[in-house]
Amino acid sequence: MENELKLVAGAMVTLSLATAAMIVVPFLQLKDVPPPAALKTYTSEQLRGREVYIANGCIACHSQQPSSHGAGVADSRRGWGRASVAADYHYDTPPLMGTMRTGPDLFNIGVRQPSADWHLGHLFQPRAYAPGSSMPAYRFLFEIKSTESVAKGERVVSLPPGTVRPGEIVVARPQALDLVAYLQGMKHNYPVLGAEQVEAAAHRLATREVDAGGGKKGERDVAADRP
Amino acid sequence: MNPTGLLLATFVLSLVGLFAFIWSLRRGLFAEEASGARTIFSSGEVGLPEEPAGDARQHRELQSLANAANSAMPRQVSAEELRARQAADRSSAFPAFVLIACAVVWLVVASAAGLLASVKLHMPDLLTDQAWLSFGRVRTLHLNAVAYGWAPLGLLGIAIWTLPRLLKTPLRGGRLAVVGALLWNAGLVAGLGGIAIGINTGMEWLEIPWQVGLLFAVGGMLIGLPMAFMLQRRQVHHLYVSVWYTGAALFWFPTLYIVAKIPGIHFGVEQATMNWWFGHNVLGLFYTPLSLASIYYFLPKVIGRPVRSYNLSLLGFWTLAFFYGQVGAHHLIGGPVPEWLITLSIVQSVMMIIPVVAFSLNQHLTLKGHFGALRHSPTLRFIFFGAVMYTFASVQGSFEALR
Numbered sequence: 102m103e104n105e106l107k108l109v110a111g112a113m114v115t116l117s118l119a120t121a122a123m124i125v126v127p128f129l130q131l132k133d134v135p136p137p138a139a140l141k142t143y144t145s146e147q148l149r150g151r152e153v154y155i156a157n158g159c160i161a162c163h164s165q166q167p168s169s170h171g172a173g174v175a176d177s178r179r180g181w182g183r184a185s186v187a188a189d190y191h192y193d194t195p196p197l198m199g200t201m202r203t204g205p206d207l208f209n210i211g212v213r214q215p216s217a218d219w220h221l222g223h224l225f226q227p228r229a230y231a232p233g234s235s236m237p238a239y240r241f242l243f244e245i246k247s248t249e250s251v252a253k254g255e256r257v258v259s260l261p262p263g264t265v266r267p268g269e270i271v272v273a274r275p276q277a278l279d280l281v282a283y284l285q286g287m288k289h290n291y292p293v294l295g296a297e298q299v300e301a302a303a304h305r306l307a308t309r310e311v312d313a314g315g316g317k318k319g320e321r322d323v324a325a326d327r328p
Numbered sequence: 329m330n331p332t333g334l335l336l337a338t339f340v341l342s343l344v345g346l347f348a349f350i351w352s353l354r355r356g357l358f359a360e361e362a363s364g365a366r367t368i369f370s371s372g373e374v375g376l377p378e379e380p381a382g383d384a385r386q387h388r389e390l391q392s393l394a395n396a397a398n399s400a401m402p403r404q405v406s407a408e409e410l411r412a413r414q415a416a417d418r419s420s421a422f423p424a425f426v427l428i429a430c431a432v433v434w435l436v437v438a439s440a441a442g443l444l445a446s447v448k449l450h451m452p453d454l455l456t457d458q459a460w461l462s463f464g465r466v467r468t469l470h471l472n473a474v475a476y477g478w479a480p481l482g483l484l485g486i487a488i489w490t491l492p493r494l495l496k497t498p499l500r501g502g503r504l505a506v507v508g509a510l511l512w513n514a515g516l517v518a519g520l521g522g523i524a525i526g527i528n529t530g531m532e533w534l535e536i537p538w539q540v541g542l543l544f545a546v547g548g549m550l551i552g553l554p555m556a557f558m559l560q561r562r563q564v565h566h567l568y569v570s571v572w573y574t575g576a577a578l579f580w581f582p583t584l585y586i587v588a589k590i591p592g593i594h595f596g597v598e599q600a601t602m603n604w605w606f607g608h609n610v611l612g613l614f615y616t617p618l619s620l621a622s623i624y625y626f627l628p629k630v631i632g633r634p635v636r637s638y639n640l641s642l643l644g645f646w647t648l649a650f651f652y653g654q655v656g657a658h659h660l661i662g663g664p665v666p667e668w669l670i671t672l673s674i675v676q677s678v679m680m681i682i683p684v685v686a687f688s689l690n691q692h693l694t695l696k697g698h699f700g701a702l703r704h705s706p707t708l709r710f711i712f713f714g715a716v717m718y719t720f721a722s723v724q725g726s727f728e729a730l731r
Contacts, residue, residue: 103566105559105575111349112576112649116583116613118342119653122672123605124587127598130666134596156526158464168662170731185664187597195531195599200659203449227452235449237463238456 136191139291143192143283150283153276154197157239162203165196165287182209186293204236211287220281221258221273229264242277245269335668339675342650350646365634367568368494368625370409377632379705389704394632397697412496412563419498420489423505427485427551430513434477441470460524468523468535475533475610476516476544480581481509483618484551487574490625491555494571495562501554508550515543531599533607538589545585552578569641573621576649580613597664604656612652616718620648620687623715628694630708631701636693644686651679658729670731677729684722691715 143151154160167176169184177183185208190196214220222229225243227236243258248270251257256278258271265271273281294302366374377390445467448454455461492499499505519536522528528535536544555578559571567575588606628635635641657665657673695701701708 105567108567108572108575109579111646112579113583115646115649116580116609116653118650119605119609120587122654123656123669124594124598124602127601127666127669128594131596131598155528155530156465157459157462158468158528160530160532161464161467166663168664170662174662187664187666189664190596190600193596195529195594195603196596197530198597198600198660198663200532235452237448237452239462240456241459241462 131187134188134191137188137291137293140189140191140289141286143286146279146282147286148283149276150279150281151197153242153280154283159207160197160199162199162201162236163205163207164199164202165206165208166198167206167208176206179205180213181206182212182290183293185289188293189289207284207287208289209287211285212290215285217281217285218259220284221256221277222260222264224277224280225258225260225271226264229261239277242274242280244272244274246272332668332671335672339672346646346650350642364566364568364638365628365636367564367566368570368629369632369634370405370413373405373632374634375632376405377701377705378629379707381706382704386704390631390701393698393700393704397633413493416492416496416498417489419500419502420492423499423502423509423551423554424485424489426506426509427481427488430509431478431482431485434473434481434516438470438473438478441466441473445470459526465524465526468528469520471533472520472523472535473516476512476519476536479615480548481512483615483622486622487578487618488551488555490570490622491558491574494564494568494574494625495558496564497558497561499554499558500561501557504550505554508547508552511543511547511550513547515540515547518543531603533610534588534603538591541585541589545582548582548585552582568625569635569638569645570621570625572645573617573624576645577614577617577621580609580617584609584613600660600663601657601665601669604659605653606656608656608659609653612648612655616652617648619714619718620644623691623711626707626711627691627715630705630711631695631698633694633698635690636696637690640686640690644683644690647679647686648683651676651683655680655729661729661731674729674731678726680722681726684719684726688715688719 166185167181167183168174169177189208190198214223219230221243223231224239226238227234228238245265246269248268251270251272256273258273260271292299369376375394377387377394379386379390382390444455444461445463448463448466452463459465488499488502488505515536519540522537522540523535527537529537555574559575584606588602594602624635624641654676655673657669658677661670661674663670695712702712
């Protein structure tokens with residue numbers, strides 16, 4: 102190869118193909134998807150909590166994308182919720198989908214653990230709630246005080262006995278409260294399919310069941326039902 | 329039309345286009361095969377090993393190995409050509425030193441952060457009183473110090489040293505590259521400091537915000553421009569395979585970074601696909617081509633024998649350029665991403681076996697009969713180990729991408 106222009110041009114064409122496939126087409130395909138009616142916008146407290154989530158790299162261990170196949174095949178059995186859809190992330194910039202699960206998926210943690218006390222205590226010392234957990238303790242989001250020095254309006258964390266020394270008490274800093282508000286708001290258990298889609302899905306499911314029992318015929322039915 | 333059919337048609341069509349393109353480039357290559365691969369040697373130099381890190385004894389051993397393997401005895405290299413190479417080396421020595429020295433510092437920093445993060449997984453109550461020492465931040469610091477410190481600075485240092493040799497022209501504007509390296513380091517210090525105090529965009533591989541990224545953009549440009557300008561002033565007719573990889577990578581990375589960092593464009597799930605388009609392409613279209621470029625240069629040079637199949641290297645380069653760009657969505661398997669996109673990425677991940685095998689086979693054939701050189705050349709040991717690890721990791725990656 103002697104021509105550097107051909108080299109650079111060829112290199113840029115291959116990259117453009119990749120960019121078209123992975124950015125431009127998803128952009129066009131998803132840009133007009135409306136938010137689900139039941140999806141709530143974040144409160145400013147939750148948005149601050151989301152920043153705490155980002156700043157502390159929670160994404161390193163927690164995903165926000167339950168799924169019905171692939172790595173998340175058992176998610177609904179674990180009670181982590183239905184598979185997420187693109188519209189669920191309408192208010193998320195960036196979406197915090199994550200790719201690793203050292204800890205559980207958090208897309209519906211607000212449904213599983215609605216209690217602020219549980220969240221605060223668990224953030225302060227995960228092993229007081231889940232023995233053997235490898236989640237780091239987030240002590241810097243809390244203050245340990247003597248029982249007498251607690252001021253009015255401070256959020257005292259109720260902890261399992263023995264977590265701190267007698268006479269000491271744990272108070273949540275604002276960051277911890279924001280983060281917990283964000284986690285409590287992680288509820289994506291509303292339906293995302295319209296009535297027609299539900300009917301179509303039910304129909305397809307029914308024909309697939311026929312297929313499981315009856316072999317070839319059902320397969321044709323499923324294929325014919327595809328839009 | 330159903331998406332699978334459409335996807336398949338596009339895939340087959342672009343594959344045909346790719347091979348037609350490669351075919352158009354290989355015109356006359358069978359005849360020129362040897363001459364293309366010999367570009368890195370001066371006339372009469374084939375059969376003379378070069379080991380910059382070796383001592384006199386190791387040189388003697390390497391030479392006797394090369395003599396035993398080559399029936400044609402090496403002729404004398406002209407003093408003029410050696411002087412030209414020495415001038416090229418001298419022109420690039422300082423910028424290469426600065427870049428590689430910085431890379432080594434970042435390697436130490438990154439490894440310390442990585443080790444601490446790793447220990448914290450076993451001792452989750454270790455150092456939990458300061459935010460900047462918490463697991464999530466230390467792990468992110470580790471990743472960014474490797475991704476923006478060790479890897480790019482080291483690879484650019486190697487590129488700035490090899491390009492003057494490959495193009496047989498001294499590096500001009502070396503000072504620009506040094507200033508660029510300083511700016512890049514400044515950006516990295518700012519970015520890592522930001523991560524430590526909690527300034528983070530929330531996207532893996534792109535944690536450092538675009539305002540700091542501007543320093544990478546300007547610094548990277550100052551490092552890259554002297555290299556790009558050298559292409560214009562080159563004294564060789566033929567561009568050696570390492571030049572393709574380096575040249576392409578120098579254009580790919582800025583494009584990746586700029587597209588990923590444009591503020592206010594990306595949204596929702598599209599941002600996630602963009603994230604992994606970027607994340608994987610930094611590996612595939614920046615680290616990998618620069619690393620392969622150095623292997624394609626050092627391995628034949630150390631043993632004094634041209635690359636065996638130049639056609640294989642051509643195939644390897646263009647299939648890497650084509651397939652690697654589209655594999656990113658395999659990080660999102662099972663996610664709320666258009667299904668066709670994940671399928672496409674899985675297909676291209678498996679297709680990556682082609683460039684990987686083309687590369688590995690080529691290096692193996694080149695080294696065949698010269699494996700003894702590994703005992704006498706420290707350079708070759710590093711290069712060989714890296715190449716073998718690349719092969720294993722890539723093949724593993726192809727299979728891990730399966731749904």
